[in-house]
Amino acid sequence: MFSNKMEFKETFLRRLEMTCGKSFAESTKRDQYDTLGNMIREYVSLNWIETKEKNRVAKNKQVYYLSIEFLLGRLLRHNLINLKIDQVVSEGLAELGIHLDEIEDVEVDAALGNGGLGRLAACFLDSLASLNLPGHGCGIRYKHGLFEQKIVDGYQVELPEQWLRHGHVWEVRKADLSIEVPFWGKVEVSEENGRMIFRHVNAEMITAVPYDMPVVGYETETVNTLRLWNAEPSPYPINRDIMQYKRETESVSEFLYPDDTHDEGKILRLKQQYFLVSASIRSIVRSYRKQYGSLVDFHQHISIHINDTHPVLAIPELMRILIDEEQLSWDEAWHITLNTISYTNHTTLAEALEKWPIRIFQPLLPRIYMIVNEINERFCKNLWDLYPGDWNRIEEMAIIAHDQIKMAHLALVGSHSVNGVAELHTEILKKREMKNFYEVYPEKFNNKTNGITHRRWLIKSNPKLTDLICDAIGNDWIHKPELLEKLEAFKEDSVFLNQMFLIKKLNKELLAKRIQDQTGIVVDTSSIFDIQVKRLHAYKRQLLNILHIMHLYNRLKEDSSFNMYPRTFIFGAKASPGYYYAKKIIKLINTVAEKVNNDASINGKLKVVFLENYRVSLAEDIFPAADVSEQISTASKEASGTGNMKFMMNGALTVGTLDGANIEIKDRVGDENIFIFGLKAEEVLNYYQHGGYRSMEYYHHDKRIRKVVDQLTNGFFEGVEDEFEAIYDSLLMQNDHYFVLRDFASYIQIQRDVDTAYKNQQKWLQMSLMNIAKSGYFSSDRTIEQYAKEIWSIKPVGQFTTS
Missing domain, CATH: 3.40.50.2000 (Glycogen Phosphorylase B;)
Incomplete structure (x- = not known):
């Protein structure tokens, strides 16, 4: 296409003026994006035609x-990376006073x-x-x-x-x-x-x-x-x-x-x-x-x-x-x-x-x-x-x-x-x-x-981590992602682990800026970034997550001896337009966020963020910044999951049930590098088949559960009246179909384990490294083969x- 940035600049400027009928100085970011996109599409057209021809002939x-x-x-940056011209284009644009990031942001x-x-x-x-x-x-x-x-x-x-x-x-x-x-x-x-x-x-x-x-x-x-x-x-x-x-x-x-x-x-x-x-x-x-x-x-x-x-x-x-x-x-x-x-x-x-x-x-x-x-x-x-x-x-x-x-x-x-x-x-x-x-x-x-494509979810989303990996083990893993296992050799390398830490810190700072720009909420980048992003559905149990946050808030308010590592809980999810119950959970998350984020008495120990309009481009900023990946579906309900793989590939540690691909992640990273809790699939299926679960018993016998469930309807949240009655009824009157209360105590305990583990940064970074090293199996290249x-x-x- 072009062998150097000078050639790129000349072609780009000529095409922009011919296509838009205006000088470069008069051009908008959209003009620049359209020009670059059309150049790339036209360039690949020769290979596009030849691909069809080779399949026909053979x-x-x-x-x-x-x-x-x-x-x-x-698709802009993704195509540039796959064509191996992202660096030439980025440098050429920079010399014209254009940041590739700004052009990329034009693309919807x-x-x-x-x-x-x-x-x-x-x-x-x-x-x-x-x-x-x-x-x-x-x-x-x-x-x-x-x-x-x-x-x-x-x-x-x-x-x-x-x-x-x-x-x-x-x-x-x-x-x-x-x-x-x-x-x-x-x-x-x-x-x-x-x-x-x-x-x-x-x-x-x-x-x-x-x-x-x-x-x-x-x-x-x-x-x-x-x-x-x-x-x-x-x-x-x-x-x-x-x-x-x-x-x-x-x-x-x-x-x-x-x-x-x-x-x-x-x-x-x-x-x-x-x-x-x-x-x-x-x-x-x-x-x-x-x-x-x-x-x-x-x-x-x-x-x-x-x-x-x-x-x-x-x-x-x-x-x-x-x-x-x-x-x-x-x-x-x-x-x-x-x-x-x-x-x-x-x-x-x-x-x-x-x-x-x-x-x-x-x-x-x-x-x-x-x-x-x-x-x-x-x-x-x-x-x-x-x-x-x-x-x-x-x-x-x-x-x-x-x-x-x-x-x-x-x-x-x-x-x-x-x-x-x-x-x-x-x-x-x-x-x-x-x-x-x-x-x-x-x-x-x-x-x-x-599987997931590591080209988008690691190379594109997390370029600094990609460079660190390439410096350590070479580039062969890009074509054979299972070679990421070579990273295990750096488990005791404090210099390498410290570089991982600095990259994660930078990614958290970038996400924190986006959070502030989008929501006005200022988050502590040294806190644990605990993230659940996925479709909003009852079986995915965003409800379990937010009830646990309410529990942590209660402890911070009531128990002066309670000490937790500062944590930022981040949600992203869309509910189907007709899914009334899921929309109530979104409202609950935002209501909890409003209460928690504006309470100075908890000393910033807890922040809750809901990022609206979750989509691929937002996900690309989220996964590299995550410390904790929430994969907490009711066991047997999540067919596989792919978010769990994207988080893992970027070094986040999974908090999850033994459901879907969580099981295979656990098998590869080992019990010591993942946080597993809750009912197993066979236990859930046995309850469905034979009965025996009574959510009301858990409500009566565990005061922590009773408190957070009561707070849904007892005026704890001012000005919402009976807003969360449907959630309350689903947990108690309708016997909690997805076993939120049944797994609640186990979830509290595993989150304490997370808190303890994060305080040992060396150990945490080693666990993170092991997740990255074992993530190659979950490349979509393996699945497609x-x-x-x-x-x-x-x-x-x-x-x-x-x-």
């Missing part, structure tokens, strides 16, 4: 990763996701490209993405997120590759030459327009594609009100996760899901036909992966294409579909295993419903052959039952591979949640523990050079 098997979410964050996060599911998809794309694997993403180009969160008087307020307000330099609109996606209408069935023919007629069409984004690998020429579909009105005539049709059409790609508490919202969400899979699969098939013609060997060249249940309609859509368009028999089509589709399950929560009422599904997707119904009939017949007379088992396993279509069941039946995302999660799926299916299809089930070898059967391809 006839590589390719994987397409279908996900309703891709939580990309900002592409908030096309809600949490771990979408961020995992983004990390996977990075790893696929960096490992030279032919893998691409397919998603929806939401106009607004996830909402922008504001905190007003302690309450969450949602505003439309505007990531596309100024356009998006990384995308290329490809209107010539648009797809027409049909909804409603009816299916006409006829017989031609002894074959049943199905025609979807009188359908209402929506045009899916692809916007392609390059996915740049690290130090490689591979550039894969993320294709995002935009919903636009079809040019074909329709017999209805044009303006209403236009509004309904554009709503399909307007918001991520529309409210589905009513039929209108359910229809919209189902439309989104079929829109994604129909456009994606028909696009894949169109490209495939151009190269190979017949689809008979489709599964040998194409792998389609569905990220959770949202894209499960990929199964009947591929069947539809193979039967209706390719005119294959049912058995031929099923063989191809089964061997093409693989499925990742991300949850054991019943609420997240989608079910659609037939009364909504059938009229909206008439041909797809016919195919799902046929899959169900054939599956139930197979079950009858396996378990003759066992109607209860067949009813429980059926894809369609009680007037509902069970999407997880469709995924399990129509995929050749079903994986969980942590060892514990996979075992729970096999032995409990999906036990019946595991007994029928044991060969399908496998585990792929999640396992997917590639064990599920998708794809291989890296050598660099392609045109003759």
Whole structure:
């Protein structure tokens, strides 16, 4: 692109003036960002084209990763790092009087996701490209993405997120590759030459327009594609009100996760899901036909992966294409579909295993419903052959039952591979949640523990720690992150540990400045930064954390002999707009913060901060500054977690339950380098199955619990009246479904252990080092290598050079 900063400066200035029609002196930061972004995108376009060509020539098997979410964050610096030109660009801009950080701040996060599911998809794309694997993403180009969160008087307020307000330099609109996606209408069935023919007629069409984004690998020429579909009105005539049709059409790609508490919202969400899979699969098939013609060997060249249940309609859509368009028999089509589709399950929560009422599904997707119904009939017949007379088992396993279509069941039946995302999660799926299916299809089930891309979450987020690591053990770990284990050799090196301490101190100072700028709260950078950032959900137990903070505050107020190391508790979380209970917890956190932060009598021992609008770019400032990582979900509920890995990689110590990937983190760092508390998964599942837990007993027998629970409703918080009655009732009247009170005493004790451990700074730094050293296993490169070898059967391809 440019070999030195002088060449970069000349190119940049020339492009800026040509593009913006103004002199450099007149240009704005946005002009500068747009110019730099366009330069980078155009530069990678040559490799982008060559990547497609090398895959075509080599006839590589390719994987397409279908996900309703891709939580990309900002791409400017990430792409510069992967292209290895960040230093040249940074120095060149500096000589022009521009700080790269300021240009980067112009870029709005592409908030096309809600949490771990979408961020995992983004990390996977990075790893696929960096490992030279032919893998691409397919998603929806939401106009607004996830909402922008504001905190007003302690309450969450949602505003439309505007990531596309100024356009998006990384995308290329490809209107010539648009797809027409049909909804409603009816299916006409006829017989031609002894074959049943199905025609979807009188359908209402929506045009899916692809916007392609390059996915740049690290130090490689591979550039894969993320294709995002935009919903636009079809040019074909329709017999209805044009303006209403236009509004309904554009709503399909307007918001991520529309409210589905009513039929209108359910229809919209189902439309989104079929829109994604129909456009994606028909696009894949169109490209495939151009190269190979017949689809008979489709599964040998194409792998389609569905990220959770949202894209499960990929199964009947591929069947539809193979039967209706390719005119294959049912058995031929099923063989191809089964061997093409693989499925990742991300949850054991019943609420997240989608079910659609037939009364909504059938009229909206008439041909797809016919195919799902046929899959169900054939599956139930197979079950009858396996378990003759066992109607209860067949009813429980059926894809369609009680007037509902069970999407997880469709995924399990129509995929050749079903994986969980942590060892514990996979075992729970096999032995409990999906036990019946595991007994029928044991060969399908496998585990792929999640990972994160260390290029974003260490190299980009924590450059000073990255430099320290490279100085100590060289650069090979960047390509083979398991080599971070070499850091163990520095466990007794006081100079190295002191450098780690100074880097953490600097990162805490940077976050403290951001906290002050954003909230006005001044925090003590020598205090323990104890952080819980993740989606707000009852099972993640932000409630346990804030009740413990109330307990610490009570002790500071009542017991003059109580001495604790100063601690700053930092939260970041969005609650789903319709999730009333989660919003009450946000209000509680902010109410506690207001009381604690304004009480001079506790001598600054305790501060509570809620950072609004948690997102990828904010997370990049948070993880490097953390001392303590809160991973305190009710055991058995968190499928894996990836925040735990990001904290660990940046040297934070985990306070956690034996849940999700916490278990595998513990196995690698050792019991002495992690803080584990609370019920185990089998104990939680035993309570759910057999009962025996009574939260009221813990309330009566532990005065610490009684005090904090009573404070929710007894006027302790002035001016909030019955604000927290729902939380009080959930703990006592509704028997505390997520065992907050059951784990409370254990949580208090482990937090005392944290307090004690932090006072021995040498020991703490050694523990921190061990977490960094063992974090390489949790790179998404390892995860993707396992997917590639064990599920998708794809291989890296050598660099392609045109003759």
